[in-house]
Amino acid sequence: MSRLRALGILTVMALAACDPVDPPLQTSPRPLAAPVRPERAVLAQGPSEESRALRRYYSRLEQSLKSDGLLRTDSGEADAPFTAAELARNFERIALFSEYTQVGGRYVAQESRAQLRRWERPVRVELHFGASVPEATRRTDTARIQAYVARLSSVTGHPISVVNQAGNYHIFVASVDEQRGLGPQISAVEPGLSRSTVREITSLDRSTYCAVYASSSSDRPNAYVSAIAFVRSEHPDLFRLSCYHEEIAQGLGLANDSPDVRPSIFNDDEEFALLTRHDELLLRILYDRRLRVGISDEEARPIIRQIAAELVGTGPA
Numbered sequence: 001m002s003r004l005r006a007l008g009i010l011t012v013m014a015l016a017a018c019d020p021v022d023p024p025l026q027t028s029p030r031p032l033a034a035p036v037r038p039e040r041a042v043l044a045q046g047p048s049e050e051s052r053a054l055r056r057y058y059s060r061l062e063q064s065l066k067s068d069g070l071l072r073t074d075s076g077e078a079d080a081p082f083t084a085a086e087l088a089r090n091f092e093r094i095a096l097f098s099e100y101t102q103v104g105g106r107y108v109a110q111e112s113r114a115q116l117r118r119w120e121r122p123v124r125v126e127l128h129f130g131a132s133v134p135e136a137t138r139r140t141d142t143a144r145i146q147a148y149v150a151r152l153s154s155v156t157g158h159p160i161s162v163v164n165q166a167g168n169y170h171i172f173v174a175s176v177d178e179q180r181g182l183g184p185q186i187s188a189v190e191p192g193l194s195r196s197t198v199r200e201i202t203s204l205d206r207s208t209y210c211a212v213y214a215s216s217s218s219d220r221p222n223a224y225v226s227a228i229a230f231v232r233s234e235h236p237d238l239f240r241l242s243c244y245h246e247e248i249a250q251g252l253g254l255a256n257d258s259p260d261v262r263p264s265i266f267n268d269d270e271e272f273a274l275l276t277r278h279d280e281l282l283l284r285i286l287y288d289r290r291l292r293v294g295i296s297d298e299e300a301r302p303i304i305r306q307i308a309a310e311l312v313g314t315g316p317a
Contacts, residue, residue, distance in 0.1 A: 047132060047175060047177060048176070048177050050176055050177070051132070051175045051176050051177050051234060054175075054176055054206055054232070054234040055234040057206065058209075058232070058234055058235050058236060058239055059236045061239075062235075062236045062238060062239045065270050066238075070269070070270045070271050071238055071239075071242065071270060071271075071272075071273040072271055072272050072273060073238075073272075073273055073274050075263065075276050075277045075278075076262065076263025076264075076271070076272060076276050076278070077263060077276075077277060077278070080262045080263040080278075082262075082263075082278060082312070083312065084305070084308040084309040084311070084312040084313065085305070085308070087278070087281055087282075087285075087308040087311065087312055088301075088304045088305045088307075088308040088309075090258070090260075090261045090264070090278070090282065091282050091285050091286070091304055091308065092297060092300075092301065092304065093256060093258045093260065093261060094254045094255070094256045094257075094258060094261060094264075094266045094282060095116060095117075095253060095254055095255070095256070095282065095285075095286055096113065096114055096115070096116060096297040096300065097113055097114055097255070097256040097258075098113075098114045098255050098256060113297065114255065115222050115293075115294045115295060115296055115297075116222065116253070116286070116291055116292070116293060116294060116295045116300060117214075117216070117222045117223070117224060117253045117255065117293065118158075118222075118223070118224065118252060118253035118286055118287060118293060119158060119223070119224045119225075119252060119253070120220075120223045120224075120293060121168070121225065122158075122159035122160070122161070123158065123159065123160040123161070123168065123169050123252070124161060124162075124163045124166065124167045124168050124169060125145065125149055125160065125161065125162045125163065125167060125169045125170075125171065125248070126162075126163055126164070126165065126166075126167025126168075126169065126170050126171070126189075127141075127142060127145065127162065127171050127173070128170060128171065128172045128173065128174075128185065129141075129173050129174075129233075130172070130173060130174035130175055130178040130233055131178070132174065132175035132177070132178060132233045133173055133174075133233045141173070141240070141241075141244070142162070144241060144244065145162060145171070145244055145248075146162045148244065148245065148248065148275075149161060149162050149248070151275075152248065152249065152252065152283065155280045155283050155284055156252070156283050156284065156286070156287035157284075157287055158252075158287050160252075167189070168225065168226045168227070169226065169227045169229070169248075169251060170186075170189045170190065170226075170227070170228050170229070171229045171230075171231060171244070171247075171248075172185070172186070172228070172229065172230050172231070173231045173232075173233050173240075174230070174231075174232070174233055175232070175233045175234055176206075176232070176234065178233075179201075179202055179203075179204070179230070179232075180202050180203070181202075182201065182202050182230075183198050183199070183202050186198050186201060186202070186228060189228070190215065190226055190228050192215060192226075193213070193215070193228070197213065201213065201228065201230055204230065209232065209235065209239065209243060210229065210230060210231040210232060210235075210243035210246070210247050211229065211230050211247070212227055212228070212229040212230075212247040212248075212250055212251040213227065213228045213229075214226070214227040214251050214253075214255075215227065215228075220293070220294075221294075222293045222294040223293045223294075224251075224252075224253065227251040229247045229248070229251060231243045231244065231247065238273055239273075241273070241274065242265070242273040242274065245265055245273070245274050245275045246265045246266070246275075249265070249266075249275060249279065249283065250266070252283065252286070252287075253286050254266060254279075254282055254283065254286060262278075263276045263278050264276055264278050264279050264282075265279055266279065266282075281308075281311050281312070284307075284311065285304060285307050285308065285311070288303075288307050290303050290306075290307065291303055291304070291307075
C-alpha cells in the first residue's frame with residue numbers, strides 16, 4: 001500500500017429537507033458519546049479476523065511511519081517556516097479546490113476548483129462510538145475531541161462544541177464489522193444523504209483510514225449545514241487522533257490536500273499527525289469575515305493576501 005492517505009473525502013450534497021432550528025449549545029462533564037448499535041451477531045462473536053487483521057495492519061503502519069520520522073506532533077516551523085505569500089498560496093490550494101468530484105453517483109479523486117465553503121451556523125459535534133471501542137478509550141477520545149473542538153472554535157471565532165444530542169456534525173468511530181451495519185444510523189442522523197453515499201461510507205476499504213462528508217442545502221450550496229465523519233476503531237492511538245484532527249478540520253471547509261503545502265496535515269505524505277500553527281492560520285483565514293461563503297478564487301485572492309500579511313508579516317512565520 002502506498003502512504004497516500006485517503007482522508008478528507010469532502011462532498012457537497014443538496015438536501016431537500018428544511019434546515020432544523022439550532023438548539024442551544026450544550027456542555028456536560030460526562031462523556032458525550034452515543035453508542036453505535038451493531039448487529040447482535042457482531043457483539044456475540046467479538047471482532048472478526050478481518051477486524052483483528054486490520055488492527056495489526058494499522059499498528060504496523062503507524063510504527064513504520066513514526067520510524068521514518070513521519071506522524072510528527074510538533075508545529076514543524078523549525079524546519080518549514082513559511083511566508084505570508086506562501087500561506088496565501090496554501091490557503092487557495094486547500095480551501096478553493098476540491099479533492100474529490102462526484103462522478104456517476106460516486107466520489108473519485110479528481111481535483112477541481114471550488115468556491116469558498118464553510119459553516120454559517122454553530123457546529124455541534126456529536127460522537128457515536130461502536131461497541132468495539134472500550135469505555136476507557138471513549139472517555140479519552142471524548143476529552144481529546146472536546147479540547148480540540150474548543151481550540152478550533154477559538155481559532156476560527158466560530159461557535160463549535162461537542163454535544164450529546166441534536167448534533168449536526170456526527171463522528172462515527174467503529175470497527176469494520178460495525179461499519180457495514182452503520183447505514184440505518186447514518187441515515188437517521190442525516191436523512192438527506194443518498195443511498196449511494198451511505199453505501200460508500202459503509203463499504204470504504206482499508207486504504208481509506210477515515211473520511212468526512214459535508215452537506216449543504218440546495219439554496220446555499222457552499223454553506224455547510226451538516227457533516228458525517230467515519231473513523232476506524234482499529235486504529236492505534238496516534239493514528240486515531242490524527243484522523244480526528246484532519247477530518248474535523250476538513251469538515252469545517254478546508255476540503256483539499258496538496259503535496260506542496262507544509263507544515264500541514266492537509267498533505268497526504270503523513271509528515272504531520274496533528275493540526276499545526278500553519279493550519280490554524282488557514283482556519284483563521286477561512287472564517288475571516290472579509291471573506292464570504294461562495295466567493296470565487298479571483299475575487300478572494302487579494303483579500304486572502306491581505307489577511308495572510310496581517311497574520312504572518314513580511315518574513316517567515
